[in-house]
Amino acid sequence: xxxxxxxxxxxxxxxxxxxxxxxxxxxxxxxxxxxxxxxxxxxxxxxxxxxxxxxxxxxxxxxxxxxxxxxxxxxxxxxxxxxxxxxxxxxxxxxxxxxxxxxxxxxxxxxxxxxxxxxxxxxxxxxxxxxxxxxxxxxxxxxxxxxxxxxxxxxxxxxxxxxxxxxxxxxxxxxxxxxxxxxxxxxxxxxxxxxxxxxxxxxxxxxxxxxxxxxxxxxxxxxxxxxxxxxxxxxxxxxxxxxxxxxxxxxxxxxxxxxxxxxxxxxxxxxxxxxxxxxxxxxxxxxxxxxxxxxxxxxxxxxxxxxxxxxxxxxxxxxxxxxxxxxxxxxxxxxxxxxxxxxxxxxxxxxxxxxxxxxxxxxxxxxxxxxxxxxxxxxxxxxxxxxxxxxxxxxxxxxxxxxxxxxxxxxxxxxxx
Amino acid sequence: xxxxxxxxxxxxxxxxxxxxxxxxxxxxxxxxxxxxxxxxxxxxxxxxxxxxxxxxxxxxxxxxxxxxxxxxxxxxxxxxxxxxxxxxxxxxxxxxxxxxxxxxxxxxxxxxxxxxxxxxxxxxxxxxxxxxxxxxxxxxxxxxxxxxxxxxxxxxxxxxxxxxxxxxxxx
Numbered sequence: 359x360x361x362x363x364x365x366x367x368x369x370x371x372x373x374x375x376x377x378x379x380x381x382x383x384x385x386x387x388x389x390x391x392x393x394x395x396x397x398x399x400x401x402x403x404x405x406x407x408x409x410x411x412x413x414x415x416x417x418x419x420x421x422x423x424x425x426x427x428x429x430x431x432x433x434x435x436x437x438x439x440x441x442x443x444x445x446x447x448x449x450x451x452x453x454x455x456x457x458x459x460x461x462x463x464x465x466x467x468x469x470x471x472x473x474x475x476x477x478x479x480x481x482x483x484x485x486x487x488x489x490x491x492x493x494x495x496x497x498x499x500x501x502x503x504x505x506x507x508x509x510x511x512x513x514x515x516x517x518x519x520x521x522x523x524x525x526x527x528x529x530x531x532x533x534x535x536x537x538x539x540x541x542x543x544x545x546x547x548x549x550x551x552x553x554x555x556x557x558x559x560x561x562x563x564x565x566x567x568x569x570x571x572x573x574x575x576x577x578x579x580x581x582x583x584x585x586x587x588x589x590x591x592x593x594x595x596x597x598x599x600x601x602x603x604x605x606x607x608x609x610x611x612x613x614x615x616x617x618x619x620x621x622x623x624x625x626x627x628x629x630x631x632x633x634x635x636x637x638x639x640x641x642x643x644x645x646x647x648x649x650x651x652x653x654x655x656x657x658x659x660x661x662x663x664x665x666x667x668x669x670x671x672x673x674x675x676x677x678x679x680x681x682x683x684x685x686x687x688x689x690x691x692x693x694x695x696x697x698x699x700x701x702x703x704x705x706x707x708x709x710x711x712x713x714x715x716x717x718x719x720x721x722x723x724x725x726x727x728x729x730x731x732x733x734x735x736x737x738x739x740x741x742x743x744x745x746x747x748x749x750x751x752x753x754x755x756x757x758x759x760x761x762x763x764x765x766x767x768x769x770x771x772x773x774x775x
Numbered sequence: 776x777x778x779x780x781x782x783x784x785x786x787x788x789x790x791x792x793x794x795x796x797x798x799x800x801x802x803x804x805x806x807x808x809x810x811x812x813x814x815x816x817x818x819x820x821x822x823x824x825x826x827x828x829x830x831x832x833x834x835x836x837x838x839x840x841x842x843x844x845x846x847x848x849x850x851x852x853x854x855x856x857x858x859x860x861x862x863x864x865x866x867x868x869x870x871x872x873x874x875x876x877x878x879x880x881x882x883x884x885x886x887x888x889x890x891x892x893x894x895x896x897x898x899x900x901x902x903x904x905x906x907x908x909x910x911x912x913x914x915x916x917x918x919x920x921x922x923x924x925x926x927x928x929x930x931x932x933x934x935x936x937x938x939x940x941x942x943x944x945x946x
Contacts, residue, residue, distance in 0.1 A: 367933060368937075369933040369936050369937045369940070370933060372883065372886055372940075373886065373901065373905045373933070373936070374905055375883070376883040376886045376887065376905075377802075377806070377905035377906040379883065380802045380805060380806060380887075380906060381798065381799060381802040381906060383802070383811070384798040384799075384801045384802050384805075384811075384814075384815075385798060387797065387798055387801060387815070389793070389794055389797055389798070392793075392797065392819060393790060393793045393794065393797070395819075396793065396819065396822055396823050396826050397789075397826065631895075656835075657916065668835070670841070670844075672848060673824065674824030674825065674827055674828045674832070674845065675828050675831065676828060676831040676832065676835070676841075677831075678831075736828065736830065736831050
């Protein structure tokens with residue numbers, strides 16, 4: 359519609375008039391009083407102090423087009439199921455702990471055993487830069503577990519991290535696909551659920567409930583389901599039919615938590631209601647308070663390129679990160695993961711800066727993976743991911759890296775200094 | 776003067792930004808939430824977030840666009856929480872049902888009542904374009920969609936509003 363046609367549109371004229379009247383009606387605001395209140399009143403929106411960890415749920419999905427899918431969920435010793443079982447239909451509030459008790463929650467304040475090089479952060483406000491010419495120091499990893507998974511050519515896995523631990527769903531590509539779920543808590547203790555029906559994990563928690571996709575026998579049957587984990591096995595407690603196209607070919611960490619349910623991290627701030635609302639193991643609704651912030655790039659172009667830009671959080675913090683990548687950098691088929699929450703109010707942003715490690719393939723093989731640790735104050739620090747490892751999940755309980763070697767998957771947490 | 780167009784980076788910048796943006800952000804919030812009180816609340820919350828991060832927000836090329844995005848998100852959260860309450864707290868459901876979302880919006884309440892029934896994306900586009908005084912490109916930036924998508928969404932919204940308002944006039 360041209361401008362002239364628009365001007366002649368009665369609905370356009372009516373909308374403009376109604377909007378003008380609405381704006382005029384706010385001219386009576388006591389701007390100076392509200393400004394003073396904003397400047398000197400309580401400031402509830404600053405990031406939580408380091409000693410007050412978020413007890414939040416979030417998860418990560420790794421769907422890689424060529425068949426590399428990973429999702430994990432982690433658990434600690436808090437929040438027994440009974441705490442998530444309301445006596446009435448009212449939503450249950452999952453409270454914040456006054457002090458962290460899980461290894462993951464204390465990660466940033468512990469002194470990790472250094473197995474790789476660490477050094478002083480080099481990037482601060484206003485722009486945190488990273489360059490392939492001078493890669494940042496390597497991250498220190500804290501091993502969590504080793505699991506048997508299908509070899510790369512015969513199957514895949516997905517990973518999500520939550521308040522109770524790290525979950526790994528795996529399956530083979532054959533028609534009689536073998537599926538299994540492993541859950542490892544923060545102490546390294548694991549539970550295994552054989553014949554686990556489901557595919558990629560979207561999120562783990564709050565509580566011992568997994569959110570995952572389920573293919574069904576036709577596109578129409580595709581759904582996101584909530585599965586409660588109990589001593590007798592896994593039980594579906596909620597199901598939402600979904601459009602399969604929304605769940606294809608996403609990079610790791612594409613899904614996470616808000617106060618009421620699981621959302622697309624990439625899309626949440628633009629347009630989303632939860633994909634699926636939280637439930638407890640009895641299928642009753644639960645709600646998170648102080649849910650982890652969501653993150654996004656200022657523009658869609660920045661988000662897709664993996665070359666930095668301005669990252670905005672739902673708490674109002676912003677970071678500007680600059681990426682100087684090798685001229686022959688590869689491109690990933692599934693794109694760059696959206697920024698995701700980390701522990702202690704931090705966020706992370708993952709990209710790659712090295713040369714194409716396999717120019718013979720269509721998209722090549724990325725190398726030189728790096729992580730920006732987005733700190734609550736608006737500063738950021740870059741770190742290199744050790745060779746062979748990749749970020750498979752990140753949430754308020756930890757950032758999880760994975761390394762696949764044959765039919766073994768190694769998992770480790772990152773401890774940002 | 777729209778603060779968007781003049782990068783604010785001096786120590787008094789936030790005050791200038793606040794005075795310039797507050798009424799329009801409140802109106803934008805009201806259009807999205809459906810009443811003046813909630814509109815003012817989300818505007819104040821957005822500006823409080825801007826104040827807390829002013830070192831960064833004030834350095835943006837368009838801090839006003841940033842604030843509009845925060846208002847949109849806060850209004851969406853507000854609507855979601857309202858829906859959660861309606862669905863899960865039966866005692867409140869009747870109260871929420873009986874409180875029209877446009878109860879306190881002035882002038883042409885029929886129009887705002889129709890806007891309140893639009894899908895979230897269409898309502899957001901209408902609010903940003905007409906109340907937020909944003910260009911198509913700016914709306915696209917805030918909504919993280921293409922300009923073409925904004926034009927299509929606004930066209931769909933106007934078509935739907937036309938139908939809704941004609942139905943009201945006919946009834």
